[in-house]
Amino acid sequence: MEFNTQLLHGSNSFDEKTGATQVPIFQAAAFHYESAEQLEQAFSGSGQGYVYTRIGNPSVHTFERRITSLEKGIGAVSCSSGMAAISLAVLNLLEQGDELVASSGIFSGSYALFKSLSDFGITARFTPDVREESFAELITAKTKLIFIESIGNPKMDVPDIKALAGLAHSHQIPLIVDNTVTSPYLVRPLEQGADIVVHSTSKIINGSGNSIGGVIIDKGRFQWSEEKFPKLFKLKKAHSFFAYLAKLRSGLYRDLGACQAPFNAYLNCLGLETLGLRLDRICSNALALARFLSQHPQVQWVNYPGLSENPYHHIASEQFSGKYGILLTFGVGSKERAYNVINSLKYAYNLANIGDVRTLVIHPASTIYANQSPEERLEAGVPEDMIRVSVGIEDIEDLINDFDQALAG
Numbered sequence: 001m002e003f004n005t006q007l008l009h010g011s012n013s014f015d016e017k018t019g020a021t022q023v024p025i026f027q028a029a030a031f032h033y034e035s036a037e038q039l040e041q042a043f044s045g046s047g048q049g050y051v052y053t054r055i056g057n058p059s060v061h062t063f064e065r066r067i068t069s070l071e072k073g074i075g076a077v078s079c080s081s082g083m084a085a086i087s088l089a090v091l092n093l094l095e096q097g098d099e100l101v102a103s104s105g106i107f108s109g110s111y112a113l114f115k116s117l118s119d120f121g122i123t124a125r126f127t128p129d130v131r132e133e134s135f136a137e138l139i140t141a142k143t144k145l146i147f148i149e150s151i152g153n154p155k156m157d158v159p160d161i162k163a164l165a166g167l168a169h170s171h172q173i174p175l176i177v178d179n180t181v182t183s184p185y186l187v188r189p190l191e192q193g194a195d196i197v198v199h200s201t202s203k204i205i206n207g208s209g210n211s212i213g214g215v216i217i218d219k220g221r222f223q224w225s226e227e228k229f230p231k232l233f234k235l236k237k238a239h240s241f242f243a244y245l246a247k248l249r250s251g252l253y254r255d256l257g258a259c260q261a262p263f264n265a266y267l268n269c270l271g272l273e274t275l276g277l278r279l280d281r282i283c284s285n286a287l288a289l290a291r292f293l294s295q296h297p298q299v300q301w302v303n304y305p306g307l308s309e310n311p312y313h314h315i316a317s318e319q320f321s322g323k324y325g326i327l328l329t330f331g332v333g334s335k336e337r338a339y340n341v342i343n344s345l346k347y348a349y350n351l352a353n354i355g356d357v358r359t360l361v362i363h364p365a366s367t368i369y370a371n372q373s374p375e376e377r378l379e380a381g382v383p384e385d386m387i388r389v390s391v392g393i394e395d396i397e398d399l400i401n402d403f404d405q406a407l408a409g
């Protein structure tokens with residue numbers, strides 16, 4: 001079954017009890033059992049069934065099964081937001097004294113989260129770029145994971161997933177990939193050697209910007225060593241390939257309570273149905289808009305991996321099967337000019353989100369990156385004159401005309 005068919009006819013494509021073509025929304029906090037013995041069994045996890053929606057819910061579970069099969073994992077855990085998913089994915093592996101290595105071009109929220117882990121005795125080291133050597137230099141005996149984004153948001157750098165998986169594995173540590181910006185339609189990081197994938201489902205998976213959510217998908221193949229991951233090593237006996245997911249579900253996922261709402265899981269299932277269709281359109285619009293902007297006299301620079309002169313064009317072509325993503329950034333010389341362009345656009349919404357069917361723009365330096373130092377902003381690839389565009393599904397003629405008139409203003 002090809003990808004777009006799988007979106008509609010893959011796992012759990014309709015409700016077996018009723019035949020409903022959409023996922024039933026089990027908007028309930030808890031689940032009743034006939035006997036005390038049955039509830040005891042459900043609690044222990046040995047029986048089938050749900051107990052309490054913070055721990056598990058059938059609507060949420062359906063979304064988890066669908067995204068698991070699209071990302072080629074063995075299981076998934078849905079969360080209340082992308083940040084909850086990233087927090088849980090890394091904290092399931094880290095203890096006081098541990099370290100992680102991430103690239104500096106990642107989403108500002110992830111960067112801030114990793115920095116604040118120092119309050120808990122966990123050190124994050126950030127590479128200046130996505131070269132394998134830069135990651136290798138920062139790995140120590142205490143490093144427990146490498147974290148990257150499939151395309152850095154907003155730096156637009158494209159790491160070589162296969163190479164970094166190889167590097168991680170040579171140090172007996174897993175590679176975690178945030179696949180929010182590309183989705184499983186463009187790349188399945190687990191197939192490229194990564195061990196764990198995370199998403200902010202608030203973006204492309206949902207597609208219409210109607211709810212916040214996140215998800216963690218595990219490949220289940222990583223060999224947790226006794227030396228580096230003693231707890232996971234122990235769990236392998238009872239849970240085999242599911243050790244990571246078992247530790248998460250019976251640990252921090254349950255205890256921190258960052259579960260996904262059943263209604264949001266339904267919206268995410270609905271969004272998934274059109275993932276391929278939307279991305280075909282968005283990626284082709286993004287390439288056309290990037291080409292237009294790169295020829296425009298008022299535009300100083302354009303950063304989009306789809307442009308043949310882009311330094312990541314080659315690796316992006318190899319990794320993302322001929323599509324280059326939903327985001328592009330461009331510079332117009334100054335913050336004032338950037339504001340002028342944003343204020344003159346008719347169609348693009350000026351807001352802090354990406355992955356919507358609508359075209360969205362933002363001035364990152366004064367918003368998402370306002371709390372970071374000028375040095376941190378530069379390292380993150382956020383100059384003062386930069387506009388980030390999350391391209392939508394509008395007709396490309398309208399988008400180009402809109403940017404053209406805004407740049408002329």
Ligand SMILES: *Cc1c(COP(=O)(O)O)cnc(C)c1O
Nearest residue numbers: 081082083107153180200202213
């Ligand atoms: C938005 C985003 C997140 C955070 O997700 P939320 O759902 O907003 O918590 C993480 N990573 C990337 C790449 C994002 O774009």
